[in-house]
Each structure stands twice: as C-alpha cells, then as structure tokens.
Amino acid sequence: MNSPQPQKNASGNFSWEWIPTAEFSLPSGTLQTTFKTRLMSFLHHRTPSEKMDELLKPESLEFLSTYMLDRLVPPVDLKTEALSLDPALMPWCEGQHKKVILILNVPHSGNGEILKYWAAEHGFRIIDPPSPSALLSSDDSWFEQFDNNDPCWVLPELEKCWLRHETGLYLIRNFFRRLFSGMLGFGVVGCGSWAWSFFSHALSVSAPVSLVAKPFDSEKLETWLSALASGKNRLPVRFRQADNGRQVLSAPPKDTSDDENKKEQSPFLRDLAAFCYGIPGVALAYWRSSLRAEPDGLDLEKGDAQAAADYSTVWVKPWMNVEKSGLPQKLERNHAFVLHSLLLHDALDMDTLSKLLPLRQHNFGQTMYDLSDNGLIESSEDQWRVSAKGYPVVRRFLKTEGFLPDDFK
C-alpha cells in the first residue's frame, strides 16, 4: 500500500496524529487488569468490578457537579484539530498523482468530525450523504454533487451512503465503481471503520491510501486530559486515585512538591487507554464518570469561580471500581443484530433500523429498551447509536459472538 508517512505538524499542538492504518496498534493495559477483564468477559460477558480497600471509601466521595465536571472535562472542540490533517492530506491534494484517500472513523474517535472541519477550513466541497429513502430507491441523482473540476471533494460519512438492505447496496456499489474508475475526480473519503470492514469483506474493495488517527495511549491521554482540565484558566487541581493517593494526572507545576514528584504514578490511564481501545471519545466518557470529590471539599451546589479555585484535589475511582456498561442479563441474538447494525451505519433512526432487521415490532421495541436501559445505545436527534461508554463491551461481545468487527483488533 502506498501510504504517506505521518508527519509532525508545524505547531505540534494537535492531539490527533494520523497514521497509515497498517501502523495501527492498540495500547496495552496493566497485566492484572487485562487478565481480570478478559476472564470476566470470557465467563460473564461482563467487565470486572471489585471491592478494594480504598484510601477514601467510595461512600465518602460524591459526584462532581455538572458545573465542575464541565470545567474539568469540557466538551472537546474538534475544530481546533482540523489542521492536524494537513500534513497527511495536503501533499496529495496539491500533488500531481492524486489518489483516493480513505480516513477511517472509529466510533467515538471524532475522526469524521475533524475531516468535516478540515474540508470546511480549506473550502473543499463536502458531499452530504443521501437520505435513507433515496438509498433504497436506486436513485443516481446523488452523484450530481460530484464535480470533476473540484481540486478535491470530501465525503466524510460514507457509512451513511448505504443500508444493509437488499436494495441498499446499489448506490455504494455504484460509488465504488465510479470512484476507482476516476469518474468522480479526486477526493477524500471518511468512512466508519465497521462499515469499511463490511465493504472490504462483502464488496471486496480496498483503499489505495488509508489513514486513521493514532490511538490515545496513556501518555497521550495524560497530556490531553491535563490540557482539557487546565483550559484557558489553569485550575490548581490535582487528580489522585481514591484508594492509594497516587497521581493520575501530573500535578500542575506550582502545586508539585518534592513528595508529589516522588509518588508513583497511578496505572489508571494505562488501563483506561487499553479498555477504550485508545478511542478518545470513549476514554473521555469513562474519565468523566470516574471523577469524585470529598463532600466538604467544595460546595457543589454553589459552583462559582472562587469555589473552583479553592478546590485542589479531585479523586479518581480506581479503574477496577469504575462502573462499566454491561450487557443485558438475558442476551438474545436480536440484541446483537441491533448493535451490529448500528455500528455498521454509525447511527440510524428507529424507522430505518426496523427495516433492516427481521424483528417483529414488539421484539424490536423490547430489544431497543434493553440496550438503552443498559446504557449501550443512546439517541440524539432521533438517531440511535452505540454509546461511548457501551462501545468497548459491545465490540468485545460482537467479536466473541462471531460478528464481523472493524479491523482495529
């Protein structure tokens, strides 16, 4: 495969780093946690949760207020990462020998959104996916959006350009035929990793150049989460593990004493990175749910700036005690069908999803309820998708059951 070498961006401030998919490797966790997770997953399809002799008992810790949580872990602005794609993509866009480039979007990685921002930043034409009804009607008018005279077009959501329905493959087959024959000109295609895995196996397609964001390992997570916690107004906050007081994120310089420096670093981030497959969106969801505070450490209801400034230590639950999403007690193949369909298409509305599955209406409703009740799927603007916290357990479950996962093992 002819792939560009990953290049360091000019500023060096980007969290996302793009690599050829062949160079993708998952971060590893600590031996103990990995063994326990696999054993429990093997026996119960569940992730482990154990009682530990904690420095601060869990009952003595409280959830952070939404205000504090949003200050310590604010929503990620992916727009600032848009130009991280420049070193990988611009040489192709400006070069003579143009090839189709594929950006793989692992669920909750944010890769697709970054590609959209990158296209907008450079003024490239963004190709919107057709509606579900158009996908089932074998309509070719969607191709009118492509213009051979464009220097580069960007199709950020290829996973939304097909449906796993007997009449839903027409457009995607047609797209690949036109794409690889050069009829559509040069473009960058973003595609969900699960959908691409389906295309590779079912339609036997392969991309000349494919890129994916490098997974976030513990070092990268530490840098990223520290930067998020600091924000513009650096807060004097330390993140320490609740059962042993070890530092989870390096303490801010002014707050770091010699004793703090000598303290051993918690393995929390390493286990978090491994469990989350290095996916930043998933790691962020679990990070938010693992933060706790002492009841008298802060007036949680008050939540003003002064209180935030006084607040010095945020306690992080030990990784094994962090509540993970679990599978429904009575698992049926219907659950697997729904989860696999959602991952193949990234997100679907109920009506479209029901057309793709051979489930009776009441079974379909029950299945959706079970998955939603367990926090494995969530809805936003009528679109259902596998939740960030549910993704790791869903991926392991589907792979174990024999469903085709994405290629990032």
Place this chain on the structure above:
Amino acid sequence: MFKELNEAAMVQVIVILAAAIGSIVFSQKFFRWVAEKLPGRYKLYALASIPMLRILIIVVAVVMIIPRVVEPTFENLVAVLGAVGLALGFAFKDYVSSLIAGVVTLYEIPYRVGDWVEIDGTYGEVRSINMRTLELVTPDDTVVVIPHIKLWDRMIFNANDGSRNLQCVADFYLHPGHDGNRVRKALMDVALTSPFLKLENPVRVIAKEQLWGTRYRIRAYPVYPKDQFEFISDLTIRGKAVIMDLGVGFVSAPIGSGEKTA
C-alpha cells in the same frame, strides 16, 4: 476367586459407586453450567468434554472396585473377563457394541454436543452424548435417541463438525427467460444484507439450467448455527421479493421430476 465380601468391602464398593455416580452427575451439571456462561466455540468444547470425563470416572471406579471383590491374580482376571465376555457376546452384543462405539466416538469424534448431524435420515442438533446413545433434537423439537452402533455401518453427515461454520442453502426456481446476471447480483445482495450472515465466510450464488427452468442457490453461513432455518427463511422470503421486483417469474418442478441437489 472372589474375595469374601465383608461389611467393610461392601461399604467401600458402595461408596465408590456413589462417588462415581455423584461425580458423573456433578460433572454433567457443572460443565453444562460452564458451557452456558461461555461464548461461541468455547461452549462446544465444554460440552464435548462431558462424555470424556464420564468415561474417565467409570474406568477409575471399575479399577478401584475390582480388587475389592476379586483376588487380583492372573487366573482370576482371565476367568472374570472370559465370563463377562461370554455373557456380553450372547446377551448384550448390540448393547456392548454401542458402548464400544461410544468409546470410539471419543477418539474419532464424528459428532460433538452442539453439532448438527444427519444419521439415518434424521437431522438435528446433538444435545448429549451418553455411553450408549446420542440424543438429537430435531428442528421439530423432537428428541431422537440414536445408539452409537450406527457409527459402524451408517453414514454420518456433520454439518458443522465442531465449528460454528454451518453452510445453509436457499433455492430459487425461476422461469428461464430472464437476465441471469441481474438475478445473481440481486440474490448476492440479499445474502450480504441478511443480519444472520457470517460475513467472514464466503457467499456464493450458483445458477444452473434445468429442463424446466433455472435454479439459483445461495450458499452462505449464519453467525449462529442454530439460526440456520431462520436464515434460510430470511434468504428465501427476501430473495423472492427481489426476484418479483425484477419481473422474473417462478416455476415449479413437476412432481416426480427427480430433483437432485448440486
């Protein structure tokens, strides 16, 4: 030859027998429980180990009991084995043959618990493998008990042979006057879009011209072998709908036309 069976020896024999029976019952329940907890192929391994363990327990029990009831001299052993052999040869020939075949199945493994097999025209999932028999559950939810003796002289068709790869076939019989490429592509898409499909295995659509029309066969594998009938139904129903949308007509083979599978 026989030892004097005093009270202590009797108690020992009874204890050994009870322990053996208890161990067999426990191992069956325990491994079934473990199998329920295990995913995918591990489930089959756990179930397949049940008959092996049972044989082991029985052999150990017999080895422990014999010295307690028989003086273990060469002559005595020859006499006991000879008498047992004679009795079995006349009275329980088929029974013993099935027992021996049951032991052979542990080594040749023509079927395992969870396999889908056809023996003497009966198709079903192997529910359990006992000392003398195996139990199949047919798609009609009927339990069929088949002695292992069939192993000697009957063909055994194993659809998945210990794996989760079980090929299913859906047939379509069409009027010959149509565009074969369009039908073939449409049926391929029907297979690829079935949620039952195991995507890692190949999908084939085979066309064959017959005297009375064209026969198409989708050959594909379901994710779960137990879903084979629902998978075939799904392929058939959606395949028929797609063929009708293409405007292609169906044909029926005349009764007694001698339809054979490819």
